[in-house]
Amino acid sequence: MYVGETVNFTCKVTVSSGWTYQWYKDENELPDTSETISVFLGLSDKGSYSCRGIRGDVPTTTNSSEKTQQDVLEIPVPSLKKVTQWLDVFPTEGVELSCEMQSGSGWTYTWYKDKVEVQANNTVLFGLNRATLFINSTVSDKHNGLYECKGHLQDRTVKSISSSPLRLMVYDKKPDVILTQDPEYKVMFPGESVSFSCHINVSSGWEYLWFKDGSPLVGSESKYPINPVGATSGGSYTCRVKRGSNRNFTTDSSQALHLEVDEKKPKPLMTQQPDADKLYTGEPVSFECKVTISSGWTYHWYKDGASLLSDSSSFRIDNATLLNNGNYECKAIRSRTMFNTERSDGRTLLISEIPVPSLKKVTQWLDVFPTEGVKFSCEMPTSSDWTYTWYKDTKVQTNASMTYGQDKSTLTIHSASPSHRGNYSCSAKLKIRSVKTSRSSELRLDVYDTKPQVTLMQTPEHSLMHTEDEVSFSCHINVSSGWEFLWFKDGNKLHISELSHSIGSVTRANAGLYKCEARRGTEMVFNKTSQDLKLDIEERPQASITLLTGWGEAFSTDSLVFQCEVTDGQYTDWNYTWFREDKPINTSRSVKYKVTPSNDPDQSSYKCQGIRTGRPTYSKISTSHKTKNLLLKRRVLLSITGVLFFGIVFVLLGCIILKVTRKPAAPDEKPDEANLFLTMAQLKDCSDAPCPLVEYITDADVNPPPKEGDENGTICSETTPLPITSPEDKGNKV
The missing domain is CATH 2.60.40.10 (Immunoglobulins)
Incomplete structure (x- = not known):
């Protein structure tokens, strides 16, 4: 009971x-x-x-x-169960529920939906004792609700309480089927493994159907594994689901997932940021390793072949040092499949100490004058990717009187003043990176209070010069350096830019008014002009040479006498210098010079020059006199005279001999005519008399070489001693 x-x-x-x-x-x-x-x-x-x-x-x-x-029992609670394996259904599906009391028999059941008793109709049927409820394939959303049941004993008043409810969910359309891939790699490589899963988000009791490129595959589980992936595994995969004893409900196909199989092993691409060949200590640098094919990669890093403790796609160095120099590589690994790529191309990381900028003066001076310009340059030894900061006495310069060149690589002071005095330096910073250098060494700029003085000086300091004198002008400026000099004569610019202007041998044309100008700079010219200096030039006196030995003495002396004279009567007290073949003769400073065969065997050329202690200290050199030409004329006269003289002597001797030795002639014979004059051949063949032209005719022009085949080998030449007339015989002139 x-x-x-x-x-x-x-x-x-x-x-x-x-x-x-x-x-x-x-x-x-x-x-x-x-x-x-x-x-x-x-x-x-x-x-x-x-x-x-x-x-x-x-x-x-x-x-x-x-x-x-x-026995007295509690009235049992009926157990409501689903006979079909699902309570969320779709059009064309059927649902079966059962209600059961756990004790006794003879129970009948009453069904409720949303607390309202369910009546049998064309879509709802009951089983024996109404223990089951069946909703046929015309199920619709009106069947949605909470279903309960109660039991009661037949012919007794015993009624149970309601069972626990079951909710029936009826969808108005077929469910979506989602296909997933694990791992989700769009491209896979031979040897890897992959699994496809077919998901339906509602209900249960499903059976799975698999397709590749539209063709069915063997398998009915929610997962379709491929292990290992091969070259033929590539394709488009889909799935569908069914359920029911008669498989009377089938979903639409899932979306397609395309699996690509690449038979070539990939190679990572490694990049560096910043992408520079040279980096500096303290800079951050990072490498990025990337496989562009597919996904799911983790990365391993290597430095000089040794593994680094990093599995990220990037390897970062926050504060680079020289110890970070080396060759870096990476490779990629799929942790899900343990597939390794090749190693990337290596990249050499070069870390250098940050260089110190070089400060230079563009203008060639660091001591300047008021209104003068100054220009500095700041340079880095490696590249042009720097910008610069300028300092004067450690303070950053932003003075309006200064201008800067491109990237501030130059600092220009257009008009200097004492306020610009100081120690200048510079620092550099990379344009695209945060690298900053230390300050350069300093350059000291001094600015004078006054402008410089330019003085023109002459050496020697004579206002009157003589032709052939050497004169030199020098332009002096009392301070600083880097000057360029301009020269002017009578207001006309000369093509000279040196510190001094020298004239090695002045002429009358060099006379005039001279001055110089000192200047420096090309863009910012600073110049000062000297005083004028006047240069007067007189013609230098001319020396002349005279032969004192006349023609009348040609046969009475063995020497020649020259005399030197400076014709300009304005200057006196002359001494003289004699030159033989343009070389000074140190043995004589007399007004006269005597030439003899002993002191001039080669018959040279002679000149003379006047010298004195006052100015002008010397005269122009005279024209030359050659003893060779003078003596040649003399020898020719002597030769002619000798030939005539000895010819007469021989004629007279011949006449005497003929007179003494002549025999009477036969009647039929005619006496030979006397040859009163010797022929030149006879004279040439003479051997018992000395030739008269021996002593002075010695040069090759007058003395031809001896001829072969002469009868006795005797030749009359200039080497034959010539009788020298003594001074006492000068009175006997030819």
């Missing part, structure tokens, strides 16, 4: 009458004495019931009746 039911117990003694009854439950007396008792059952009423009869004043009792065991 169940709680809530009523049970009647009756106790009856069949012998005689007048009996009352005593009731017992579990040996405990009950207060009721009637023949029949009714018990509204509760759980406490469970037990063993018995009774006995009592009669008379003196009670007579019967024996106790047999005991009746009464």
